[in-house]
Amino acid sequence: MSDIINTSSRASGQSVIGRDKDRVLSDDKPFEDMMARFDHAAELLGLDAGLYKVLRAPEKQIIVSIPINRDKGDVEVFTGYRVLYNTSRGPAKGGIRFDMRVTLDEVKALAAWMTWKCAVVNIPFGGAKGGVVCDPTALSLTELERITRRYTAALIDVIGPESDIPAPDVNTNERVMAWIMDTYSMHMRRSVTAVVTGKPIEMGGSLGRREATGRGCMIATREALQHLGMPVKGTRVAVQGFGNVGSVGADLMSKEGMTVIAISDNSAAIYNKKGVDITAALAWTREHRYLKGFPGGEPMGKNDLLTLDVDVLLPAAVENVINRNNAKDIKAKIICEGANGPTTAHADPILDEKGVFVIPDILANAGGVTVSYFEWVQNRGAYYWDEATVNERLARIIRNSFQDVLTLSTRHSVNMRTAAYMLAVDRVAAVHRLRGMYA
Numbered sequence: 533m534s535d536i537i538n539t540s541s542r543a544s545g546q547s548v549i550g551r552d553k554d555r556v557l558s559d560d561k562p563f564e565d566m567m568a569r570f571d572h573a574a575e576l577l578g579l580d581a582g583l584y585k586v587l588r589a590p591e592k593q594i595i596v597s598i599p600i601n602r603d604k605g606d607v608e609v610f611t612g613y614r615v616l617y618n619t620s621r622g623p624a625k626g627g628i629r630f631d632m633r634v635t636l637d638e639v640k641a642l643a644a645w646m647t648w649k650c651a652v653v654n655i656p657f658g659g660a661k662g663g664v665v666c667d668p669t670a671l672s673l674t675e676l677e678r679i680t681r682r683y684t685a686a687l688i689d690v691i692g693p694e695s696d697i698p699a700p701d702v703n704t705n706e707r708v709m710a711w712i713m714d715t716y717s718m719h720m721r722r723s724v725t726a727v728v729t730g731k732p733i734e735m736g737g738s739l740g741r742r743e744a745t746g747r748g749c750m751i752a753t754r755e756a757l758q759h760l761g762m763p764v765k766g767t768r769v770a771v772q773g774f775g776n777v778g779s780v781g782a783d784l785m786s787k788e789g790m791t792v793i794a795i796s797d798n799s800a801a802i803y804n805k806k807g808v809d810i811t812a813a814l815a816w817t818r819e820h821r822y823l824k825g826f827p828g829g830e831p832m833g834k835n836d837l838l839t840l841d842v843d844v845l846l847p848a849a850v851e852n853v854i855n856r857n858n859a860k861d862i863k864a865k866i867i868c869e870g871a872n873g874p875t876t877a878h879a880d881p882i883l884d885e886k887g888v889f890v891i892p893d894i895l896a897n898a899g900g901v902t903v904s905y906f907e908w909v910q911n912r913g914a915y916y917w918d919e920a921t922v923n924e925r926l927a928r929i930i931r932n933s934f935q936d937v938l939t940l941s942t943r944h945s946v947n948m949r950t951a952a953y954m955l956a957v958d959r960v961a962a963v964h965r966l967r968g969m970y971a
Contacts, residue, residue, distance in 0.1 A: 562641035568877040573953035592616040596686040600678040612683045614662040617643035620963045624660030627701025634663035648956035649894040653933045655905045668703045684715040693726035700730040726911035729904035738907035740922035746780025748899020753868045755934040765789035768842040773849030777870045786810045797823045801837045804829030847874035869893035892949035
């Protein structure tokens with residue numbers, strides 16, 4: 533940290549909106565929600581007005597039309613977005629999602645989150661995010677490939693291993709990354725493995741990448757338990773979202789000796805007070821895709837899972853699931869934010885008042901971007917590490933980053949989210965000061 537931190541009377545850790553105190557927040561506006569946290573950190577840092585304006589503005593916001601021929605011969609035009617929020621510390625880094633709910637506001641918020649996330653774990657990337665408004669379940673594999681390749685071609689002057697490096701996100705995967713890498717490589721007339729991360733291993737993907745975000749959540753939770761003097765063995769966990777992050781997190785937590793008593797996805801929520809058999813749940817979803825019908829526990833309301841009496845709650849699905857309406861009913865002692873933005877700014881002070889220890893998303897789920905960085909490094913060096921090396925280096929970065937945030941939280945009497953934002957914003961601001969303003 534630099535020496536510019538000025539902890540004023542607002543250093544209570546509550547979610548105070550900094551310089552724009554009259555701004556009205558809404559639980560369905562993720563960018564404004566994220567900016568409330570940024571504003572509070574900027575105020576506590578005493579960030580000067582010029583840098584405040586620079587860090588509050590995305591560098592690039594791109595909207596592209598994606599016309600494709602459907603399998604039946606008709607033409608349809610989809611909308612795609614890519615936002616590069618800040619690249620002062622290095623190339624932009626961020627996933628691409630395919631979803632009907634994608635909006636520019638959401639993509640902009642996620643790109644900003646990526647900026648702070650990379651800074652929290654101190655890797656040399658900036659933040660970006662992208663998305664295409666579509667329903668992947670209503671598209672054939674060939675239609676998805678056409679959308680992916682046309683989207684990539686539209687952004688060919690933006691993405692690149694030294695400018696903007698996409699990765700998988702909601703409803704995208706290794707195969708989509710392979711299509712992006714191939715399309716970019718065809719334009720460049722050479723194979724460029726470092727243009728994306730999250731690729732198949734055979735194409736230069738990193739071992740341990742698929743499990744990295746869930747593994748990071750497990751490591752951060754273990755650090756929080758140690759800090760709070762709680763035993764790992766027998767710790768009761770509820771996991772909301774059983775996709776890649778939630779399923780891996782649940783599996784690794786279970787293997788560490790924690791008891792996962794509830795899991796959920798879009799189709800169902802399952803409760804078993806003795807502990808859900810995560811190995812069986814993973815086998816069920818591999819065969820049936822969804823948890824619906826899984827016989828390893830009792831069905832329960834998906835929203836009820838969030839307010840179970842557990843030690844750890846891992847929200848690992850979508851944004852805004854913990855909000856002003858249900859925050860007062862949260863009983864978990866620790867919330868590990870596996871998803872991006874699962875807690876709204878309105879919920880923060882309620883959780884603070886209840887004494888809930890929140891491991892914020894920009895720290896908790898940074899395992900994915902950390903191993904993406906490892907993949908990029910391996911691609912550029914054409915030298916690949918074994919999985920044990922990847923996991924060891926990931927664990928060291930998450931542990932060190934957790935301690936950096938915890939130290940700042942303790943020193944300035946702020947919560948972990950505020951401390952994480954202060955650390956991230958200060959690191960990005962420091963680079964801007966050193967680089968100066970190009971005119």
